[in-house]
Amino acid sequence: xxxxxxxxxxxxxxxxxxxxxxxxxxxxxxxxxxxxxxxxxxxxxxxxxxxxxxxxxxxxxxxxxxxxxxxxxxxxxxxxxxxxxxxxxxxxxxxxxxxxxxxxxxxxxxxxxxxxxxxxxxxxxxxxxxxxxxxxxxxxxxxxxxxxxxxxxxxxxxxxxxxxxxxxxxxxxxxxxxxxxxxxxxxxxxxxxxxxxxxxxxxxxxxxxxxxxxxxxxxxxxxxxxxxxxxxxxxxxxxxxxxxxxxxxxxxxxxxxxxxxxxxxxxxxxxxxxxxxxxxxxxxxxxxxxxxxxxxxxxxxxxxxxxxxxxxxxxxxxxxxxxxxxxxxxxxxxxxxxxxxxxxxxxxxxxxxxxxxxxxxxxxxxxxxxxxxxxxxxxxxxxxxxxxxxxxxxxxxxxxxxxxxxxxxxxxxxxxxxxxxxxxxxxxxxxxxxxxxxxxxxxxxxxxxxxxxxxxxxxxxxxxxxxxxxxxxxxxxxxxxxxxxxxxxxxxxxxxx
Amino acid sequence: xxxxxxxxxxxxxxxxxxxxxxxxxxxxxxxxxxxxxxxxxxxxxxxxxxxxxxxxxxxxxxxxxxxxxxxxxxxxxxxxxxxxxxxxxxxxxxxxxxxxxxxxxxxxxxxxxxxxxxxxxxxxx
Numbered sequence: 001x002x003x004x005x006x007x008x009x010x011x012x013x014x015x016x017x018x019x020x021x022x023x024x025x026x027x028x029x030x031x032x033x034x035x036x037x038x039x040x041x042x043x044x045x046x047x048x049x050x051x052x053x054x055x056x057x058x059x060x061x062x063x064x065x066x067x068x069x070x071x072x073x074x075x076x077x078x079x080x081x082x083x084x085x086x087x088x089x090x091x092x093x094x095x096x097x098x099x100x101x102x103x104x105x106x107x108x109x110x111x112x113x114x115x116x117x118x119x120x121x122x123x124x125x126x127x128x129x130x131x132x133x134x135x136x137x138x139x140x141x142x143x144x145x146x147x148x149x150x151x152x153x154x155x156x157x158x159x160x161x162x163x164x165x166x167x168x169x170x171x172x173x174x175x176x177x178x179x180x181x182x183x184x185x186x187x188x189x190x191x192x193x194x195x196x197x198x199x200x201x202x203x204x205x206x207x208x209x210x211x212x213x214x215x216x217x218x219x220x221x222x223x224x225x226x227x228x229x230x231x232x233x234x235x236x237x238x239x240x241x242x243x244x245x246x247x248x249x250x251x252x253x254x255x256x257x258x259x260x261x262x263x264x265x266x267x268x269x270x271x272x273x274x275x276x277x278x279x280x281x282x283x284x285x286x287x288x289x290x291x292x293x294x295x296x297x298x299x300x301x302x303x304x305x306x307x308x309x310x311x312x313x314x315x316x317x318x319x320x321x322x323x324x325x326x327x328x329x330x331x332x333x334x335x336x337x338x339x340x341x342x343x344x345x346x347x348x349x350x351x352x353x354x355x356x357x358x359x360x361x362x363x364x365x366x367x368x369x370x371x372x373x374x375x376x377x378x379x380x381x382x383x384x385x386x387x388x389x390x391x392x393x394x395x396x397x398x399x400x401x402x403x404x405x406x407x408x409x410x411x412x413x414x415x416x417x418x419x420x421x422x423x424x425x426x427x428x429x430x431x432x433x434x435x436x437x438x439x440x441x442x443x444x445x446x447x448x449x450x451x452x453x454x455x456x457x458x459x460x461x462x463x464x465x466x467x468x469x470x471x472x473x474x475x476x477x478x479x480x481x482x483x484x485x486x487x488x489x490x491x492x493x494x495x496x497x
Numbered sequence: 498x499x500x501x502x503x504x505x506x507x508x509x510x511x512x513x514x515x516x517x518x519x520x521x522x523x524x525x526x527x528x529x530x531x532x533x534x535x536x537x538x539x540x541x542x543x544x545x546x547x548x549x550x551x552x553x554x555x556x557x558x559x560x561x562x563x564x565x566x567x568x569x570x571x572x573x574x575x576x577x578x579x580x581x582x583x584x585x586x587x588x589x590x591x592x593x594x595x596x597x598x599x600x601x602x603x604x605x606x607x608x609x610x611x612x613x614x615x616x617x618x619x620x621x622x
Contacts, residue, residue, distance in 0.1 A: 406533075406560075423560035429531070480559045481534035485584065 008067045012075075019071055023493045026058040032065050056493040075474040077418050079287070083440050083448055084418040085370075087389045087433025088181065088229060090259055090281035091418070097350055098284060098343035107342055112334035116312075116320050122338065123312045123319040129345040130312075136356070137255070137275045138268020139298035143307045144341050145332040149256060150183040152276030152295025153223070155308060157191035158328045159274060159299060160221045160250045162306040166326060169248065171220040177206045179229045179425045181256060193220060200427055204230040204382035211240055217247045224272075225254040227261070227387035229425045229433070231367065241271030250274060250303075258282040259438065260364055260388035263357030274299050282359075283344035294340040308332075362438035363388035366445055370436050373449030377456035381428055389435035391428050398430050403459035403466050405430040408452070410477060411469040415451035498621060499526040501592055505608050506617035507568045512592065513608055519574055519601035520608055524556065524565070526591050527621045532558040535587045540576040540598060547573065547600070549607070554597055556587065565597060569607045575599040 012019045060068075077084070084091035102108065110122060130142045146152040157174065164171055173196040174188045185195045196214055201207040205228070215222075222244045226234045234240075241251045253267040255277035262282065267275045279294040280287040287293070299307065308331045310321035348356065364387050371380060371390045378392035394405040409419035409432065421433035436445055459466055468477055500506075504514035510528035513520045529535065539555040547553050547567040554565035576598045580586060587595035602608070612620065 423533075426561050481536055481585070484534075484536035484557075484559055 007064050010067075010071065013071050019068070019075065021491075022058040022060060022065075022068060025060045025064050025068065026493075028059055030059045030061045030064075032060060032062040058493065077413070082416055082418065083436065083444050085420050085434045085436045085448060086418055087231075087391070087421040087435040088256065088424070089287070089421065090257075090278075090388075090435060090437055091287060092259075092281075092284060092437035093439040094284040094286065094343075095347065095350065098346045101346040102339040102343050107339060110338075112338070116318070120319055125342055125345055126312045126335070126338075127314065127319060129341055129348070132345070132348050133277065133296060134298055136262060136266065137253075137258075137277065137298045138266030138270075138272075139275055140301035141304040141307060141311070142296050142298035143311060143331075144294060144296045144336040144338075145308045145330065146276070146295040146297060147332055147337055148293035149276060149278040149281075149295040150187055151331060152278075152297045153183055153187035153252075153254065154190050155295075155297045155328070155331050156252050156274045156276050156299075157187055157193065157221075158331075159297070159303055159306045160252065161191060161193075162326060162328050163250060163303060164220055164248075166306075167248070171218050171247075171249070173219050175211065175215065175219055175222040175244070175249075177224065177228065179204070179427055180223065180225055181229060181254065184223050184225075184254060188223070200230075202382075203235075203384055204228070204232050204427075205234055205384070206236065206240060208236045208239055208243075212243055215243050215247055215249070219244065219247055219249045221250040221252055223252045223254055225256055226267075226270075227257045227389075229257075230382060230391050230428070231257075231386040231389040231433075231435075232382060232384045233260075233387055237270045245271070252276075256281060257388060260360055262360040263353060264360050268300065273303060279340060279344040283347045285340045285343045285347075292337040292340055294337050294344065296336075296341075359438050360388075366436045366438060366440060367434070369442065370434065370445050370449055373446065373453075375453045375456055377459075378432065378452065388438075389433060391425065392432045392434060393428050394430040394432055397456055397459060401459040401463050403456075403463050405432050407459075407463075407466040407469060408432060408455050411455045411458075411466050412451055413470040414472045415454070417448055417451060498530075498618070499592070500614045500618050500621075502614045504592075505611035505613060506620075507566070507611055508620060509566050509568075510621075511565065511568050513568050513611055515608070516599060519571065519599045520569060521596050521599050522565075522568055523591060523596040524587065525617070525621075528563075529588050529591045529595070532556065532563060532587075533560045534558055535584045538580045538584050538587070538597070540580065541573045543573050543576060545573045547571065556584075567600065568611065569600055569602045570604065571600040571602040571607075573598050574601045 007025055079091050079093055126144060133142050134140060146155045172194055174193040175196045175198055176184050177198050179200050188195050198211050198214060199207050228234055244251050250273040251271060253272040253275040255275050258277050259282045276295050276297045279285045305325040306328055307324045309323040309327035312319050313322040367386050367388050367390055371386055377397045379396055380390055380392050394408055398404050405422045409422045412419050423431055424433055470476055504512045506512050510525045512523050512525055535556055535558045537557040541553040549567055549570045551567045552564045553567050556563050556565060577596050
């Protein structure tokens with residue numbers, strides 16, 4: 001602890017010392033905000049016994065609080081600071097024009113419960129983005145209520161359940177490939193279904209024969225991420241969709257990797273019935289703790305009557321809120337995270353159709369360029385060319401030097417780049433899942449490759465140094481096992497003002 | 498890679514060793530190395546009847562979550578309670594202190610179909 005820092009001094013930032021916790025700044029009576037004088041009659045409230053004294057909370061001024069939070073922010077890595085090749089997450093740069101739109105008071109200050117007659121402009125936004133998203137995915141209608149990708153998955157599965165119920169059926173299983181995102185089985189479980197897992201084959205794609213054998217009329221549907229989590233385009237989608245449709249199942253497209261096919265291929269044309277997309281990945285809205293998120297779900301026409309309601313609909317000259325005939329009900333208290341949706345529409349409109357297609361082209365080109373520049377220490381286990389991301393294995397490097405995927409990832413931070421995703425998907429040993437994203441320049445891709453290759457080279461001369469990496473970050477190697485075995489999930493004031 | 502001769506193995510990287518009243522089960526040195534630091538283990542209840550190949554436990558490391566399958570059909574008669582507080586035993590001593598559970602098998606001869614040490618070694622090479 002550097003007591004020289006704290007308050008409004010930037011010493012922790014300059015010296016690399018520890019940032020004190022807020023209670024160290026606490027001084028009795030300091031406040032970051034004040035309430036106006038009471039202008040209504042006071043009433044007596046009977047407080048429960050536990051509330052007989054104020055909670056022990058830090059008392060700090062706005063000035064000290066802002067300095068504290070900003071010092072923490074400056075010590076953190078962020079998309080706005082550098083390349084962030086965290087595979088599967090699509091940590092691309094978010095254009096500032098999207099914030100400009102979301103900060104407009106006409107949108108920002110709108111109350112979520114304001115009636116449709118007073119919010120026609122915002123309803124227009126929802127209708128317009130629905131039209132664009134449906135055109136991009138090949139679907140008919142969409143809901144923007146789900147507040148994140150996984151919420152979209154659950155919503156899609158509840159629509160699947162409502163579809164089967166409407167046909168007097170109650171199949172119990174949902175098929176998922178073994179390379180699926182971890183949220184897929186969790187969503188399946190939350191929606192009351194059981195997981196039927198299908199292996200990948202030697203191509204790194206779904207094993208179609210295994211799928212054919214596993215599927216019977218107890219299968220409600222199939223969730224597929226495409227490109228899959230190995231960054232490979234599934235080649236047998238039409239056949240797989242037929243296998244599922246033949247037992248009256250529905251085919252669900254996990255759109256987490258939609259940026260790779262934007263404007264080039266559409267899930268609706270491939271035989272999918274339901275698609276969720278992650279606005280924060282594909283359409284550049286805040287991401288990774290910087291949310292809130294949005295995971296809209298788009299469906300074919302015959303499933304539109306099950307969508308969460310209400311949905312905006314143009315009736316005559318006005319747009320009104322309408323409840324779909326057999327709606328599964330609300331999945332959000334209001335109408336979803338509207339300002340996030342607005343950011344996504346701004347992104348779509350700023351890029352236009354051709355621009356969105358270039359997003360897909362560059363995401364794939366960047367990933368392939370980076371993969372081609374990596375040395376043989378990073379083996380790419382599948383021969384199929386990658387799409388927007390690739391998975392490399394550090395298994396050979398580990399056998400030769402003892403340096404693991406974890407060490408490579410941590411050492412990358414010392415080179416000024418965020419770590420890639422590690423140890424996922426599970427089907428690849430010592431996996432490093434790398435997604436440079438479409439927003440990085442060729443020069444940045446080359447610098448990233450140089451960093452990866454330098455790390456592998458240094459593994460041969462000084463593995464110990466890499467086991468302890470990162471060395472140049474405010475916090476160096478943490479004990480993740482200790483943190484997971486003995487998590488401290490609560491915080492108490494240790495010093496009183 | 499350490500593969501003791503005094504027990505049998507499954508192709509799911511589990512070991513099975515005869516003890517009083519049944520077979521003690523754990524994961525191999527190879528498996529613990531692949532998993533990395535184990536942080537949590539979910540064990541079955543004693544008395545549970547299991548079928549061969551059924552998922553009956555879960556082991557979570559800083560890298561991933563892996564499922565543990567019943568190597569034999571039978572009844573769970575004992576579990577290693579020490580793993581609750583010290584799951585790291587699976588990393589430091591996978592063949593002794595890091596055991597998972599004991600199964601009393603339905604069929605006494607069932608373990609003979611499992612791999613011997615040489616067979617398992619061949620699988621991991």
